[in-house]
Amino acid sequence: MMKTRLTEKAACLRRIMDNCHKIVTVTHTHPDGDAIGSSIGTACWCESLGKEVTCIFPDPVPDTISFIFRPERQAKCLTFSKQRAQAEKALEECDLIIALDFSEFSRTEEMAPILKASPKRKVQIDHHLNPAAEDFDLSVSEINISSASELSYQLLKILVGEGYGSFSMEACEAFMTGMTTDTNNFANSTLPSTLEMASELLEAGVNRDKIIDNLYWHYAEGRLRALGLLLKDKMTITPEGAAYMVLRDAEVKHFNLGDGDTEGFVNIPLAIEKVRMSIFLKEADGHFRVSIRSKKGTSASIFANKYFHGGGHENASGGKLHFPGDIPSPDEAEAFLAKVTEEYLSE
Ligand SMILES: [Mn+2]
Secondary structure, eight states: OHHHHHHHHHHHHHHHHHTOOEEEEEEOSSOOHHHHHHHHHHHHHHHHTTOEEEEEESSOOOGGGGGGOOHHHHTTEEETTTOHHHHHHHHHHOSEEEEESOSSGGGGGGGHHHHHHOOSEEEEEEOSSSOOGGGOSEEEEOSSSSOHHHHHHHHHHHHHHTTSSOOOHHHHHHHHHHHHHHTTTTTSSOOHHHHHHHHHHHHTTOOHHHHHHHHHSOOOHHHHHHHHHHHHHSEEEOTTSEEEEEEOHHHHHHTTOOTTTTTTGGGGGGGSTTOOEEEEEEEETTEEEEEEEEOTTSOHHHHHHHHSSOEEOSSEEEEEEETTTTSSSGGGHHHHHHHHHHHHHTO
């Protein structure tokens, strides 16, 4: 089913590509491995067709993922929050915008009004629930797939098979990296197509050991010290089967945590048998960033939407908690979590 759909979408993408020369890729705020991997991989494929590509990230790429950039790639990437004028110029001069790993423009925050108002052609490649397909000339959206990196790979592979473009080693490594982070190294959302992709990329010569080393064995000490504190003193487990942890700004500073340093913390409480849903809050610039993971049968997506202005996937979602606004002060976060998890999980 998906293959038939992707074949039709690939033909449509090919017609769009034929009429475009300058391309911009965009992705969601706080870009993760999948956002970055799918952007770089897709950019490489566009370049193999002789196109000129700029990758725009709404805000800085975390240090933990920066290994993915080759020196020559770095020069073709822009960070919107730091290079706004250049990014706006690139968006004005391009003739195609490819949106990767997000369902709607609001996920790009500051960039959203510009992207929405832009008269350029727009293509979406995404794997989240409820894509705003009406905002795009072509929306390629699948939820039964591991990652945007896999979806880009599977889609573009059809055209590569027709001799339309090719995958460089840089592209293969980027797709492998994005798929690896979004599946939490093959722990979730791993489907037959995901393993097929991994196998093909290994055949193509991707050095997976190097990727794993970069992704999981290069953290600063503070990450583990902070995790130790959270698990020992700050993890609450409720009778309804929720686990939550709140990391405050003072702690982020104390442990000198960068943007990617708390990646994956939210998954850990799911190891406990009675935990059905895990919530991790990290304080940042006057609000909390909220990550939610759930086991099958409990919807993280509905919970994120109901209480945290968010959404995402059925078992992996995110959102925000504002103060003042949702709660009077950051000190109220735990009480709020106690209330909403009880309300939600006793339904
Ligand atoms: Mn993703």
